[in-house]
Amino acid sequence: MLSERLNTNRIAYVLFHLSQHFECDSDLRLCFFDSDNPTSRSFYYLAIDGKLVELPVMSSDPCIYFPLTANKADYVTRVEHKGRNIPVLFPLHEDICIYEFDENSNLIFRHDLLKAAFLILSGYQETLGDETDVHGRYRYEDSLQKQLNITTIPVVNYYFDLIVEGLSGFCQKHGIGFRRKRLFENFGFLLSHDVDRIAFYHPREVAFKLKQLLGMAPLYYSKSDTLKLFFKGILYNINPLHGEDPWWNFGMMTELEKKLGLRSSFYFLEKNNGHFDSRYTFRTARIRRLINRLNEEGFETGLHGSYNSAFSKEALCEELNSFTNNTGIKPVGIRQHFLRLRYPDTLLYQEELGFEYDTSLAFAEHEGFRNGYCYPFRPYDFDKDRMAMIWEFPLMLMEVSILGEGYRNLPYTEIGNCAMTLIDEVRKFGGFFSMLWHNCRLDESLYPGITNYYRTLLEDIIKLQPEALTGKDLLNIIKEE
Known part of the structure; x- marks a missing residue:
């Protein structure tokens, strides 16, 4: 896997993200050398602004040496850091020493941490094969994260922390001002909601319960409960004033968040001729009113790209135009429905259409860090061998991953432990920690007590004193960096 040395563009990609974690008062002189031929060297400056600048000639200035290897990740060594056993994917020595200083106080890294960081962060592994799940998604089963048991560890942050530790020592030895950086003093909390379903008693939902009763579809509830819900749905459709639909619960959700000092991001899904998509369009009057109210109250509204739009720039463009034309709002953020995307193509479609961030990258089957990183990052365009400009705000926990049949299928009480x-x-x-909770998963019929549990979970997170933010807030923060 990744059997060539990193080229300059890929090195620059890693260093761009590394620069989120430190700043210093001087340019740093870097040397990249072939691990199989240490005399083959190229020299660069890492400028204060994070740019990588090639040096045409060698100098005697203090230097930081990074080995570049063509080895595959056939085996790993492990290092203890911050209480975790971290795999080093491209070890060049049997010992676990990460770096050392020579007699001239040059800093020499002993393993190819740049390549290890690139492999995970860039999503390179997702480009290697055509195997996908039934929804065309990269499979958690095929990931290095599962193989190495690091799904719940932001391993790229650990790699960067080890590199920054070495850089700090180098700067101290040479009298260079050096400061570690953190995106948040404590941590950020990005709460979001995908608005897939808004009508529990929609005629199609009632008809589906009839199919369940007839044995034509799997039961979600007991047969007696399904029968009760079927007749309740019939009555509701005869007399819509019978009561509030349990999936139209946005007032409850927003009042709870405002009470806790939260503002979340809501992503809306247009009906797009597919049974996986929503039952509403952006022309629906109460959807337009809801979107406008959310924006007026300081929440964020974005696009939830339809099932088919993941593989169709044209479909995605139509949905974006429909959202903007009907609401007067041009969303800056997007999440793809079913977390369905082809990496990196779908993200590049989004970039072309003017989205500034995506927040789709997660394993649907398991909570954790799909790209090993708990900071915003930019995807990699492998066809053009460049860093993309759109930002990715990785999704770390989706409640369906815990609850859903075909996923982990755990009790909802496990969500808090995972969080x-x-x-x-x-x-x-x-x-930052990002969590997705669908409005239609606050469903007391399916999960008795879920609403109180959700409230308690948010209260427990807020007690940890995060900086609460929307996707748009996070975008503004990184623009100011």
């Missing part, structure tokens, strides 16, 4: 495990990791690095 706290991820937050513990994120807080080490001042990163």
